[in-house]
Amino acid sequence: MICIIALAVFSILAVFSASYRPLAAEAFDCVFRKATFRKCRTNLDQRLKSQITGKLLTKSPGLARFVYKRFEILSWIFVILFIASLAYTVYGGYNYALYGNCYGPEDNGGFCIYNALEGEQFSKIHAELEGETVLPTADDDPAMGPDDAKVEMIEFGCYMCPFSREAQEVVKQVLEKYGDRIKFVYRDFPIEQSGHSDLHMASNCANEQGKFWEIHDLLFTEQEVCAQTTGEEREKQVQDIAEQAGLDMAEFNACMKSEKYEDEIDKDFQDGLKAGVYGTPTFFINGRTIIGPKPLRAFEKIIDEELEKAENGS
Amino acid sequence: MGLNVEGIRKDFPILQRKLAGKPVVYFDNACQSLRPVQVIEKINEYYKDFPACGERSMHKLGKKVDEGVDKARKSLQAFFNAKRTEEIIFTKNATEAINIVAHALDLSKGDVVLTTDKEHNSNLIPWQLLKEKGVKHEVVEFNNLDALNDKLTKNVKIVSMVHTSNMDGTSIDAKEMIKAVHDNGSLFMLDACQSAPHKTVDVRKLDVDFMACSGHKMLGPSGIGLLYGKQDALSKLKPFVVGGSTVSESTYSSCDLEKPPHLFEAGLQNYAGIMGFGAAADYLKKTGLDNVSAHELRLNRKITDAVGDSVELLGPKNPELRGSIFSFNVPGLETHNVAVMLDEAANVMVRSGAHCCHSWFNAHKMLGSVRASLYLYNTEEECDVFIKELQKIVKLLS
Numbered sequence: 001m002i003c004i005i006a007l008a009v010f011s012i013l014a015v016f017s018a019s020y021r022p023l024a025a026e027a028f029d030c031v032f033r034k035a036t037f038r039k040c041r042t043n044l045d046q047r048l049k050s051q052i053t054g055k056l057l058t059k060s061p062g063l064a065r066f067v068y069k070r071f072e073i074l075s076w077i078f079v080i081l082f083i084a085s086l087a088y089t090v091y092g093g094y095n096y097a098l099y100g101n102c103y104g105p106e107d108n109g110g111f112c113i114y115n116a117l118e119g120e121q122f123s124k125i126h127a128e129l130e131g132e133t134v135l136p137t138a139d140d141d142p143a144m145g146p147d148d149a150k151v152e153m154i155e156f157g158c159y160m161c162p163f164s165r166e167a168q169e170v171v172k173q174v175l176e177k178y179g180d181r182i183k184f185v186y187r188d189f190p191i192e193q194s195g196h197s198d199l200h201m202a203s204n205c206a207n208e209q210g211k212f213w214e215i216h217d218l219l220f221t222e223q224e225v226c227a228q229t230t231g232e233e234r235e236k237q238v239q240d241i242a243e244q245a246g247l248d249m250a251e252f253n254a255c256m257k258s259e260k261y262e263d264e265i266d267k268d269f270q271d272g273l274k275a276g277v278y279g280t281p282t283f284f285i286n287g288r289t290i291i292g293p294k295p296l297r298a299f300e301k302i303i304d305e306e307l308e309k310a311e312n313g314s
Numbered sequence: 315m316g317l318n319v320e321g322i323r324k325d326f327p328i329l330q331r332k333l334a335g336k337p338v339v340y341f342d343n344a345c346q347s348l349r350p351v352q353v354i355e356k357i358n359e360y361y362k363d364f365p366a367c368g369e370r371s372m373h374k375l376g377k378k379v380d381e382g383v384d385k386a387r388k389s390l391q392a393f394f395n396a397k398r399t400e401e402i403i404f405t406k407n408a409t410e411a412i413n414i415v416a417h418a419l420d421l422s423k424g425d426v427v428l429t430t431d432k433e434h435n436s437n438l439i440p441w442q443l444l445k446e447k448g449v450k451h452e453v454v455e456f457n458n459l460d461a462l463n464d465k466l467t468k469n470v471k472i473v474s475m476v477h478t479s480n481m482d483g484t485s486i487d488a489k490e491m492i493k494a495v496h497d498n499g500s501l502f503m504l505d506a507c508q509s510a511p512h513k514t515v516d517v518r519k520l521d522v523d524f525m526a527c528s529g530h531k532m533l534g535p536s537g538i539g540l541l542y543g544k545q546d547a548l549s550k551l552k553p554f555v556v557g558g559s560t561v562s563e564s565t566y567s568s569c570d571l572e573k574p575p576h577l578f579e580a581g582l583q584n585y586a587g588i589m590g591f592g593a594a595a596d597y598l599k600k601t602g603l604d605n606v607s608a609h610e611l612r613l614n615r616k617i618t619d620a621v622g623d624s625v626e627l628l629g630p631k632n633p634e635l636r637g638s639i640f641s642f643n644v645p646g647l648e649t650h651n652v653a654v655m656l657d658e659a660a661n662v663m664v665r666s667g668a669h670c671c672h673s674w675f676n677a678h679k680m681l682g683s684v685r686a687s688l689y690l691y692n693t694e695e696e697c698d699v700f701i702k703e704l705q706k707i708v709k710l711l712s
Contacts, residue, residue: 050651054658057706065710
């Protein structure tokens with residue numbers, strides 16, 4: 001069984017080094033013979049078994065014994081894993097070609113495993129939506145930084161999304177590093193199925209009192225607690241957070257009760273969909289996308305390029 | 315006087331190196347020995363200083379080649395105590411030497427050839443294939459004089475026996491066997507591949523008619539061997555590989571054949587190999603074969619005492635009867651697997667399989683054995699490494 005893996009590995013290595021070609025041929029012969037229910041003529045499987053056991057003998061005799069005695073079973077396990085991972089790779093590639101992410105159309109909270117550094121295009125996830133994709137604007141949403149900053153970074157985030165929470169740390173690092181050179185806008189993109197637009201409502205109500213960023217940070221900090229509560233308990237939890245943010249509670253409660261920001265939140269969500277957003281967090285940096293909680297260097301690369309472009313006047 | 319093993323080891327460049335961070339423990343000497351720097355330099359000397367033809371070119375370089383070849387032939391004559399240098403014929407290996415005798419001896423229908431049951435394929439197949447000429451090949455038990463005498467008839471033209479078995483290291487009582495064969499009026503050929511590197515093979519004392527051996531098992535280069543033939547015996551051979559060097563004169567319809575050894579050394583020779591072979595013989599002679607065999611026996615005894623009972627030993631338990639060879643099987647494990655594991659674990663290089671003695675293993679319904687074969691540069695420390703790794707394999711995997 002190990003010959004199947006050997007065939008794949010040696011075949012790839014043979015592309016780069018001629019010394020692996022005889023081994024690849026040997027592995028092919030072995031696989032072919034086994035596929036036709038004959039004994040491997042070259043004993044490649046036995047040789048690999050002995051080589052692996054021999055190497056382990058000096059390091060861990062017990063493990064060497066385990067591997068030697070159960071080599072066939074282990075080989076089967078590795079072959080199954082190998083085939084499964086190969087199938088998933090092909091499936092991921094198919095999804096990427098069709099949907100722009102590796103998880104497929106059903107994925108609502110996941111993120112493409114491909115580094116967004118190279119993903120300077122809209123996701124095709126909502127290709128079924130009518131009309132052209134439209135780049136989002138800052139609209140009238142909460143923002144930090146000067147309006148005339150050279151770089152505008154818009155985040156579509158969800159307070160219940162663990163990935164959005166994870167990204168906040170990097171966002172802070174970005175803002176700290178670029179200061180006045182960047183304008184950061186936060187737009188609501190509550191994931192519908194979860195039914196938690198109350199948190200987004202709370203942040204909009206806090207914005208009325210000029211305390212948006214305070215509650216924004218607290219909502220992410222308390223995300224896990226919020227996730228565990230429902231109904232009245234949840235309402236109480238939101239009020240506690242509002243209190244911690246230093247809000248006038250009467251004003252806040254009235255705002256929440258009126259649900260007057262429902263349209264605003266829905267507009268953000270629709271704008272996100274039009275821009276091709278299919279998960280959170282999704283960032284638009286001067287129109288270039290970063291999907292998912294990517295490392296600082298991913299943001300730096302795009303921001304630096306945009307700053308350079310602005311400085312060169314292009 | 316014992317061997318200065320540390321001093322000897324310095325002569326072998328490969329022993330100064332490490333592979334994968336570990337020293338090389340070379341226990342595959344029955345297949346091919348390592349080469350000392352003296353032999354390597356001798357080979358290089360030919361290619362660097364006088365890479366020309368021998369036996370035909372009258373210029374200075376050609377003469378240097380002739381001198382080198384003559385010197386090597388003399389070294390090997392002395393090494394085997396042959397009466398004349400003309401009795402030493404260079405071949406590419408022992409296999410070719412045996413084939414020369416098998417094909418050049420005028421055997422015909424009804425003639426019988428005897429070999430033992432422990433022959434290497436090289437001393438079996440050449441005789442087997444003579445059945446196409448009607449020559450009968452028969453097998454006698456290894457080192458069994460009675461069995462030999464039972465088979466010796468007037469039709470037996472030649473008896474060809476291995477001196478020391480490459481499978482298990484056991485040796486025949488060559489002198490007794492040869493006497494019996496000569497008493498029957500037959501010729502005797504000795505395959506000395508495994509004996510010549512380790513102990514004195516005195517062709518005159520043994521009174522062999524033919525003797526074959528290979529350079530690569532006795533510190534010499536690969537691709538060189540020799541056929542010793544007593545002058546009388548050589549005169550009975552009809553050369554079958556002929557051409558350049560084998561004739562002194564020729565016309566379109568006839569030729570004057572040379573005398574031995576040139577009669578059997580057709581075409582340009584492996585001059586570098588011949589000179590290297592001579593240097594190897596000088597090295598062994600200087601070291602002293604008695605010292606070599608005593609050293610090997612000491613190492614073999616150490617290994618046998620440590621692991622002889624844990625494995626299925628091939629041949630007698632007494633290491634004195636096995637010389638430099640420790641051949642064995644680990645119950646439940648394939649021979650190649652054991653060899654690969656020893657190599658991977660500690661660079662212990664042994665041979666595995668049937669050692670070209672398929673006939674014996676088939677007759678005994680065995681697949682083969684693992685063979686550790688020792689030589690003058692091996693040490694007790696190397697034996698310790700081998701013992702330790704083999705014990706692990708036996709304990710954990712068998």
